[in-house]
Amino acid sequence: MARITVRNFMEDVVMRAYKDYIERDPAFCRCDRCKRDAIVIALNNLQAKYVGSEEGEIRAAVAQSDRQIKTDATLALIQAVQLVKERPHHREGA
Ligand SMILES: [Zn+2]
Numbered sequence: 230m231a232r233i234t235v236r237n238f239m240e241d242v243v244m245r246a247y248k249d250y251i252e253r254d255p256a257f258c259r260c261d262r263c264k265r266d267a268i269v270i271a272l273n274n275l276q277a278k279y280v281g282s283e284e285g286e287i288r289a290a291v292a293q294s295d296r297q298i299k300t301d302a303t304l305a306l307i308q309a310v311q312l313v314k315e316r317p318h319h320r321e322g323a
Pocket of ligand 1: 258259260261262263264317319
């Protein structure tokens with residue numbers, strides 16, 4: 230049986246929300262650790278939406294995703310950023 234590969238396209242939606250967000254919040258730490266934490270927390274608070282893992286399918290799914298999905302992703306990301314700000318996991322001075 231062929232191996233199937235799927236991907237949660239919310240990853241792309243949240244990633245986009247993250248990029249938009251950090252442009253508006255210069256105070257949020259730019260390190261990879263904080264970025265990853267914020268994105269992981271946001272994704273865990275959102276319902277996963279799976280599509281086939283081909284680039285085209287993911288892009289189509291993200292393009293077609295409705296306003297509600299984008300709004301949910303943005304809100305989940307903002308909450309996640311607050312948590313990371315309160316308790317950053319990066320090392321002091323890093
Ligand atoms: Zn950081």
